[in-house]
Amino acid sequence: MEPIIHQFPPYRKDAAPSAHDDHGHEHHEPNFIQKYIFSTDHKIIGIQYGLTALCFLLFGFFLMMMMRWQIAHPGNPVPVIGPLLEKVLGHPAANGVISPDLYNSLGAMHGTIMVFLGIVPLAFAAFGNYVVPLMIGAVDMAFPRVNMASYQAYFLGGLVMFVSFFIPGGAAQAGWTSYSPLATTIPTHGQLFWIIGMVLLITSSLMGAINFIATIIQLRAPGMTWMRLPWFVWTQFVTAFLLLLAFPPLEAACIMQFMDNVAHTSFFLPTGLAVSGTLAHISGGGSPLLWQHLFWFLGHPEVYVLILPAMGIVCEILANNTRKPIWGYKSLVYSVLAIGFLSFIVWAHHMYLTGMGTKISTFFQATTMIISIPSVIILTCLFISLWGGSIRFNTPMLFVLAFLPMFGIGGLTGLPLGFNVSDVHLHDTYYIIAHFHYIVAPGTIFALFAGIYYWFPKMTGRMMNEFWGRAHFWGSFIFMNMVFQPMFAQGMAGMLRRMSNGGANYSAAVNARNGAEVIGGLSPFIMSLNTWILWGAICLGIVQIPFIINLFWSIKHGEKIKNDNPWDSTTLEWQTPTPPPHGNFLHPLRVYRGPYEYSVPGHATDFTPQNEPPENVPAPTLSPAR
Amino acid sequence: MEIPYTVHARPDTGLYNAKIGIWLFLASEVMLFGGLFSAYILLRVGADPGTWPHGWQDVTLGTINTLVLALSAVTTLMAWVACKVRQFGKFRFFHGCTLLLAAAFVVIHLTEYNDDLTHYEIHLTNGLIADGHMLENNPKENHVMIDGRYVKSESDLIDLRGQKIHDTEIKIPRSEIKDMQSYGPWHNDYMALDFTMTGLHLLHVLAGSIVIGFLWLTGPKMWGKDPERFTNRVEVSGLFWHFVDLVWIFLFPVLYLT
Numbered sequence: 001m002e003p004i005i006h007q008f009p010p011y012r013k014d015a016a017p018s019a020h021d022d023h024g025h026e027h028h029e030p031n032f033i034q035k036y037i038f039s040t041d042h043k044i045i046g047i048q049y050g051l052t053a054l055c056f057l058l059f060g061f062f063l064m065m066m067m068r069w070q071i072a073h074p075g076n077p078v079p080v081i082g083p084l085l086e087k088v089l090g091h092p093a094a095n096g097v098i099s100p101d102l103y104n105s106l107g108a109m110h111g112t113i114m115v116f117l118g119i120v121p122l123a124f125a126a127f128g129n130y131v132v133p134l135m136i137g138a139v140d141m142a143f144p145r146v147n148m149a150s151y152q153a154y155f156l157g158g159l160v161m162f163v164s165f166f167i168p169g170g171a172a173q174a175g176w177t178s179y180s181p182l183a184t185t186i187p188t189h190g191q192l193f194w195i196i197g198m199v200l201l202i203t204s205s206l207m208g209a210i211n212f213i214a215t216i217i218q219l220r221a222p223g224m225t226w227m228r229l230p231w232f233v234w235t236q237f238v239t240a241f242l243l244l245l246a247f248p249p250l251e252a253a254c255i256m257q258f259m260d261n262v263a264h265t266s267f268f269l270p271t272g273l274a275v276s277g278t279l280a281h282i283s284g285g286g287s288p289l290l291w292q293h294l295f296w297f298l299g300h301p302e303v304y305v306l307i308l309p310a311m312g313i314v315c316e317i318l319a320n321n322t323r324k325p326i327w328g329y330k331s332l333v334y335s336v337l338a339i340g341f342l343s344f345i346v347w348a349h350h351m352y353l354t355g356m357g358t359k360i361s362t363f364f365q366a367t368t369m370i371i372s373i374p375s376v377i378i379l380t381c382l383f384i385s386l387w388g389g390s391i392r393f394n395t396p397m398l399f400v401l402a403f404l405p406m407f408g409i410g411g412l413t414g415l416p417l418g419f420n421v422s423d424v425h426l427h428d429t430y431y432i433i434a435h436f437h438y439i440v441a442p443g444t445i446f447a448l449f450a451g452i453y454y455w456f457p458k459m460t461g462r463m464m465n466e467f468w469g470r471a472h473f474w475g476s477f478i479f480m481n482m483v484f485q486p487m488f489a490q491g492m493a494g495m496l497r498r499m500s501n502g503g504a505n506y507s508a509a510v511n512a513r514n515g516a517e518v519i520g521g522l523s524p525f526i527m528s529l530n531t532w533i534l535w536g537a538i539c540l541g542i543v544q545i546p547f548i549i550n551l552f553w554s555i556k557h558g559e560k561i562k563n564d565n566p567w568d569s570t571t572l573e574w575q576t577p578t579p580p581p582h583g584n585f586l587h588p589l590r591v592y593r594g595p596y597e598y599s600v601p602g603h604a605t606d607f608t609p610q611n612e613p614p615e616n617v618p619a620p621t622l623s624p625a626r
Numbered sequence: 627m628e629i630p631y632t633v634h635a636r637p638d639t640g641l642y643n644a645k646i647g648i649w650l651f652l653a654s655e656v657m658l659f660g661g662l663f664s665a666y667i668l669l670r671v672g673a674d675p676g677t678w679p680h681g682w683q684d685v686t687l688g689t690i691n692t693l694v695l696a697l698s699a700v701t702t703l704m705a706w707v708a709c710k711v712r713q714f715g716k717f718r719f720f721h722g723c724t725l726l727l728a729a730a731f732v733v734i735h736l737t738e739y740n741d742d743l744t745h746y747e748i749h750l751t752n753g754l755i756a757d758g759h760m761l762e763n764n765p766k767e768n769h770v771m772i773d774g775r776y777v778k779s780e781s782d783l784i785d786l787r788g789q790k791i792h793d794t795e796i797k798i799p800r801s802e803i804k805d806m807q808s809y810g811p812w813h814n815d816y817m818a819l820d821f822t823m824t825g826l827h828l829l830h831v832l833a834g835s836i837v838i839g840f841l842w843l844t845g846p847k848m849w850g851k852d853p854e855r856f857t858n859r860v861e862v863s864g865l866f867w868h869f870v871d872l873v874w875i876f877l878f879p880v881l882y883l884t
Contacts, residue, residue, distance in 0.1 A: 139627050142643040210650045218631050218643050248654045252661025255822060263811045265818035267665065285677070285815045290668050294661055583627035 040144035041582050045151050046130030047459065050452075053122035056158060057445075058544075060113040063106045065537055070098040071502030072534040092170055103500035104173035105190065109161065111176025112194065115302065116201050117158045119444055123309035124243070125154070125208050127451050128236045130459065132212065134573035134580060135230050137221025137589040137611070142214040150207035157200030164193030175498065177299070180268030180291040184260045185275045192261055195254045202251045205243045212240040221572070221611075223591035228610065230571050230595040231332050235312030238340040239305050246301035246344065253294035260286075267291075289354060296347035304343045306440055307407075308336060310447035311378060314400045317454050318382055320569050321397040322389030323606050325596040328381040335374035335381075342371040352420040353427050361420045368418035375411060379404065395469030399450035402477050403443060410438030413488065428498075431491025434484045442480040449476070452551070457566045461578045462558030468546040475543025482536030486529040493526045502530050568607045570597055575611055633855045648862045652869050655830075659873055662823050666880060669815045679816045680884065681787035682809075684738065688882040691734050692874065698727035699871045702838075702864045709857040714849050717860070721842050724867070728835040735828055742809040742817065746772060747783065748798060749805040757783055758793055760808075768800045820881050827877060830870045837863045 039045060066085075069078050075097060078085060082096025092102035133141055141147045164171040169188030172178065183191050216237050220229075229237075256267040264282065268291045271284030319326045326332065348356065348364040382404060391397065413435045416422040426432060449472070456464050495503045503522050565574040572591070576584050589611050597608040635642050670678055701723040708716035741759070748756040748770070758774010773793050777783060807813060811821035841859060848856045 140629055142629065142631075143647060144629070146647075206651075206654055209654075210647050213650055214643050214646045217639055217646055218636050218641070219629070244650060244654050245657050248658035249661035249664075252658055252665065255826065256662075256665060259811060259818060259822055263818075263821070265811045265822070266815060267669070267818060267822075283812060283814045283818075285669070285673060287668055287672055290665055293668075294665070297661075 038148060040140075040148050042129045042133050042141045042144065042147060043459070043580060045147050046126050046128075048151050049121050049129060049154070050126035052155060052158065053118050053126055056113050057118040057122070058548075059162075060110050060118055061541065061544075063110040063113070065541060066098060067103060067106050067110065068530075068534045068537045070103055070500060072530040074501035074504050089165065089170065098500070100500040101173060102170060104175075104498075105165070105171040107498060108172045108175050108178070108194075109165070112161060112172070112197075114440075115176065115306065116198070117154075117161065119306050119440060119448075120205065120243075120302075121154055122448055123313075123444060124205070124236065124239055124305060125150070127309060127313065127448075127455070128208075128212055128239075131455060131573055132233055132236050133215060133219065134458075134576060134584060135233050135571055136216060136219060136224055137572045137585065137591060138215060138219035139583050139585070141211050142218055143211050146207050147211050150204045150211065153200050153204035153207065157197045157204060160193050160197035160200060164190045164197070167193065177295055178257070178291075179295075180257060180260065180286075180288055181270070181273055183257060184269060185273075185280070192258070195258045195261070198254050199251060202247045202254075205247055209240040209244040209247075212236055213244065216240075221589040221591055224572075224610075225591075227330070227333070228591055228594050230312075231315045231326065231329065231336075232309075232312035234333050234336050235308040235315075238336050239308045241340055242301040242305050242308075242343060246298045246305075249294050250298035253291055256294075257291065289351075289356060292351050292354060293348070296350045297344075299350060300347040301343045303436075303439070304339055306444050308339070310403070310444040311336075311382075311407075313447045313451040313454075314382060314403050316571065317396045317400045317450050318385055319596045319598060320454075320567050321392045321394065321400070322386055323392070323598045324385070324389045325594075325598055326381065327384040327387070328377075329594070329596065331377055332381050335377045338374040339371060339378075342367060342374070346371055349418055349420075349423075352423045358420075365418060365420050369415075372411070372415065372418070379408060379411070394453075395464070395466060395473060396450040396454040398470065398473045399446045399453070402473070403446045403450070406438055406442035406446060406480070410435060410440075410443050413438065426491060428496055429491035430487040430495050430497055433497050434487035434491060437484050437487075441484065442477070446476070446480075449473075449547070454567070455573075456551075456554065456558075457561045457578070458573060458576075459579055460555050460558070462554055462556075462560055463566065464554045464558055465550050468550045472543060472547040472550070475546075476540065479536050479540035479543060483533050483540060486533055490522075490526050490529055493522060495522055495526060503527065565609075568605065570607045570609050571595055572610055575609055633852065633858060642858060644858060644862050645865075648865050652865065655869060659823075659826075659876075662819075662826065663876070663880070666819050666823070669819065673815065676781060676784060677814075678784070679814070680785045681789070682816065683820070683882045684741070685882050687734055687738055688878055691731055692878050694727050694731045694734070695871045695874050698724045698731070699868055701727065702867045706857070706860050706864050709853070709860050712853060714845070714853075718842065718845065721838055721860075724838055725835060725842065728831055728838075731831060732828065732835075735824065739821075742820075745809045746774075747780075747807055747809070747813070748772070748803055750798070751802050751804050754778065755780065755783070756796055756798055758796065761795065770798050770800065770803070770806075772796050772798070823877055824881065827870070827873055830873070834863070834867045834870050838867065 036044060036048070039048070066078055066081075069076075077096035078093075078098060082093075085093040085098075086096050089102065092099045092105070098106070129141070129147070133139070161171075167189055169190060171188075171190040172183070172194035173186050173188060174183035174191065178191065178194060216229075216233060256265070259265040260267050260269060266283045266286040268288050269280065269282050269284060269286040270288060273280045273282060273284065315326060315332065346364060346367045348360060349368045352361050352364075393401075413431070417426055417432060417435060453464055453469055456462075490503075499505075504527075561578065564576065564578045567574070572589065573580075575589070577586060590613075591610045592612065592614050593608060593610055595610060597610075599606045600608050629643070630636070631641075631643050633642060639646070701720045705717050705720035705724065708714070708720055744760045746756075746758065746760050750756060754776050755778070756772060756774055756776055758772040760770065760772055762769075762771035773795055775791060775793055776796070809817055811818045841856075841863060845856065848859075
């Protein structure tokens with residue numbers, strides 16, 4: 001029997017911890033602001049991140065809905081919110097119609113918000129903050145105050161991005177990639193807001209990344225060796241390294257673009273640049289390619305920042321609901337490490353069409369094909385893990401099961417983009433939009449939904465409603481595909497992205513010749529898919545309503561869980577009280593086994609928690625000779 | 627609740643938390659400055675032949691600044707050693723020196739900025755270029771005064787290495803000025819890189835000075851409570867300071883000597 005550490009607060013099992021419990025030995029009652037705004041508790045910060053990121057995801061979704069309306073019905077006023085748009089944004093939304101400038105803003109900010117303010121904070125910061133310290137048996141993160149500062153920098157960055165919609169000229173318009181010289185020559189200060197927002201977000205993820213790596217290296221409980229880490233922790237570990245090392249070059253690029261915009265330098269502005277038909281008054285000599293290299297040096301590792309934590313969540317839930325060990329744990333670990341290294345040398349496959357040279361293209365084509373190998377190993381391990389399991393089909397598991405083929409589609413459709421010959425045709429079309437959305441939307445976001453349904457009981461002590469969870473799943477599954485599947489067809493037919501009228505000018509070329517086939521013309525069928533996608537998006541929005549209601553309703557009214565480990569899981573985050581108090585564990589922990597010891601033959605239950613001492617498990621014996 | 631390994635090293639990693647934290651932070655800083663240095667390489671390699679400036683910075687001032695920072699690295703190390711042998715008075719002396727050296731670096735560097743920003747290249751209507759330090763630039767007067775010289779074309783201004791330049795006072799009527807530009811970051815890519823890279827470095831120097839100044843001022847309190855923890859803080863801030871020095875060791879040859 002190990003001694004109880006007395007600095008932990010006394011814990012009452014059937015009551016939610018009061019403010020007093022939460023702060024234990026510091027004998028003062030934290031008020032609401034101290035507890036929820038300036039909290040240094042990794043769990044509160046995780047929830048802060050989660051709620052903020054969900055709000056931004058919803059906001060980014062609305063931006064997308066407006067764009068889809070404009071694409072399907074170019075030049076028509078936006079229904080319902082059109083007058084509001086005109087009132088808030090003024091001229092760019094005159095008569096409730098989305099102007100091309102506003103469309104560009106919506107597109108740029110949809111990408112920025114979804115990637116940097118939605119998915120990364122939710123997948124990395126929210127789940128990472130809440131789950132990783134619990135999973136490794138730590139009392140908190142290594143640097144709790146840096147953790148708080150990280151959230152605040154994120155919130156501030158989000159605020160700057162959000163406010164930029166309402167300044168004269170509107171938000172940034174140069175795409176989420178902010179290519180120069182376009183980004184410098186568009187006459188709006190939105191780009192400056194974008195840069196400042198990005199620097200704040202980079203600062204935030206830098207602090208988060210340092211914190212995660214230090215926590216995972218230093219604060220693992222005794223016995224939690226590297227190969228006993230749940231795979232989710234490994235994915236977060238690699239993700240943190242990607243954020244740590246890939247983001248700073250973008251920060252450098254942002255500083256240079258800031259100088260271009262403010263101090264009139266020419267880092268990214270070439271000699272002889274003409275703006276609106278006149279020669280720009282600049283010193284010149286800059287390189288637009290430089291921006292693209294620096295951006296994509298972040299941009300490609302960023303893709304793995306988006307997907308790796310999602311894969312980690314999938315792995316945990318999959319093992320738990322198949323009730324058997326993950327197949328190929330070590331392969332998963334080495335694969336995720338390989339992805340981490342390789343993701344730094346594939347960035348220029350986003351730039352095949354920039355004229356950087358065929359030799360460079362060939363190099364990056366090769367590395368791109370190589371990085372698909374560990375990705376396929378991961379997906380294969382996860383698929384094989386299903387084999388022979390008695391699968392529990394609950395809501396998180398449904399999302400996880402949908403993740404596998406959806407990510408498969410997203411990944412396989414990436415191969416033609418990785419080859420520079422086929423990329424010439426597909427580059428900058430709706431095909432690539434469909435490709436990466438399959439990775440991120442029905443891929444990552446499904447995994448995030450799964451994670452929310454899965455860890456919700458640990459955060460609140462109650463389950464989310466199962467029926468509405470399933471309704472949410474089936475609706476999302478059907479309409480996600482309804483939205484993104486047609487885009488493959490549109491892209492292969494040659495429909496370009498970033499056209500504010502959804503390709504109407506292309507189809508006009510067809511109509512002008514009485515419907516005869518014109519090279520580059522889009523057929524009426526391809527154009528009609530725009531309406532189909534719009535309705536898919538609307539329905540996708542509607543089926544999120546049960547989720548939002550379920551999420552908040554279940555905090556107070558969900559079914560109470562009967563014990564601290566409602567899913568019968570092996571990992572350490574379930575070996576805490578519910579919800580975990582400040583300091584997490586009631587007793588010092590020791591870890592004796594790997595993370596996925598499900599259905600161990602001879603064990604009383606079909607799961608063996610990592611901290612269960614070995615004497616409770618019967619030693620394997622040799623059966624008597626027949 | 628107490629977070630383990632804040633002061634003493636974890637046995638299997640041999641590190642306390644903050645030390646891992648600072649090394650990770652420095653790794654990201656390497657990438658940040660790495661991004662700027664790669665921009666330098668790309669822009670310099672991509673520049674048209676004969677357009678990349680040489681010898682535009684004052685090597686004497688640069689050398690002095692290099693020595694100042696190198697000396698501050700020594701005093702930083704000595705301050706940490708003083709903490710290790712538990713001699714707080716010596717810590718205060720050495721880090722006091724570090725702060726003075728940092729201040730000297732900042733002052734010298736701001737002087738150089740001032741030189742750049744008051745140095746003008748003036749294109750005249752007769753095709754000549756007047757280049758020199760602005761002495762008088764009063765908008766009410768219809769002439770400017772510079773301490774400089776005339777050159778025939780911009781290419782005469784590109785490579786100033788080993789040139790003996792004889793400056794004289796030149797009075798130029800405003801009517802003869804076609805275009806006038808100081809040597810700020812807008813002047814060309816070299817000046818842009820110079821201001822951006824040394825500017826970011828200067829911000830790091832200031833940030834490091836604030837941290838060291840904080841330790842210097844509030845040190846006695848923590849020293850009395852937990853000298854080991856304070857020593858760790860000095861070590862961590864010292865690592866950052868050494869990194870800042872190291873960046874300068876790269877900046878100096880890249881911007882001053884080549």
